[in-house]
Amino acid sequence: MGRARKPVQIIILFVIILLGGYAIGSSVFGGDGKLREGGKAPSFELLGLDGLTHTLDEYKGKSVVLNFWGSWCAPCVKEMPALQAQWEKWKEQGVVVVGINVGEDQMTVENFVKQVDINFPVVMDTGRDAVRSYGVSPLPTTFFINAKGRVDSIHIGQLDLSTLDDQIGKLVKP
Numbered sequence: 027m028g029r030a031r032k033p034v035q036i037i038i039l040f041v042i043i044l045l046g047g048y049a050i051g052s053s054v055f056g057g058d059g060k061l062r063e064g065g066k067a068p069s070f071e072l073l074g075l076d077g078l079t080h081t082l083d084e085y086k087g088k089s090v091v092l093n094f095w096g097s098w099c100a101p102c103v104k105e106m107p108a109l110q111a112q113w114e115k116w117k118e119q120g121v122v123v124v125g126i127n128v129g130e131d132q133m134t135v136e137n138f139v140k141q142v143d144i145n146f147p148v149v150m151d152t153g154r155d156a157v158r159s160y161g162v163s164p165l166p167t168t169f170f171i172n173a174k175g176r177v178d179s180i181h182i183g184q185l186d187l188s189t190l191d192d193q194i195g196k197l198v199k200p
Contacts, residue, residue: 061159061160061161061169061177061180062177062180063177063178063179063180064176064177065176065177066175066176066177067082067090067092067160067169067171067175067176067177068082068156068159068160069081069082069083070082070126070149070151070155070156070159072126072149072150072151072155072156073132073149073150073152074147074148074149074150075132075135075136075139075148075149075150080124080147080149082171082175085122085124086175087120087173088120088121088122088173089116089120089121089122089170089171089172089173089194089197089198090121090122090123090124090169090170090171091109091112091113091121091122091123091124091168091169091170091171091190091193091194091197092124092126092160092168092169092170092171093105093109093123093124093125093126093166093167093168093169093185094126094128094151094156094157094160094162094165094166094167094168095125095126095127095128095165095166096127096128096129096130096165097127097130097134097135097138098130099165099166101165101166101183101184102165102166102184103142104184105166105184105185105186105190106142106144107142108185108186108187108190109123109125109144109146109185109190110123110142110143110144110145110146111187112187112190112191112194113144113145113146115191116194116198119198120173120198121194121197121198122146122147123146123147124146124147124148124149125144125146125147125148125149126148126149126150126151126156127148127149127150127151128151128154128157128162128165129151129152129154130150130152131152132150135148135150164182164183166182166183166184166185167180167181167182167183168180168181168185170193170194170196170197171197172197173197178193178196178197179193179196181193
């Protein structure tokens, strides 16, 4: 009877050690690959509608509202006027609103920007590299990045004017 228990005990011990190692590894290395509040915002190199390549580093020392969107996404479309209004309100105080279009071609993005009448910087993530770096899912997702390059907060879903204003206010007056 004692011999039959020994292999079961070894298997149970092995499973416990394996699960413990996984738990420690996940907490140390981030496990799910998603960016978390307080983490350093990953840089990106994306083509802008102005024809130039843009990076997060060019906004160093400024607060950044990084909004991932698509023209086919109804909540993304609905939040564009609020993003534009906040861009106009806060840009003189060192806040930059950057729209990252996900997976669409330049003509589609240009037509959309004209249609909804926005003039904040828009870049295109056609290869979805920034989506992977930031762990974005679903759209829209907005990252509020402080002047030190750290993510203060992450908002998943449509933003309204007051929520956007509150979040930006926290970035400007920490």
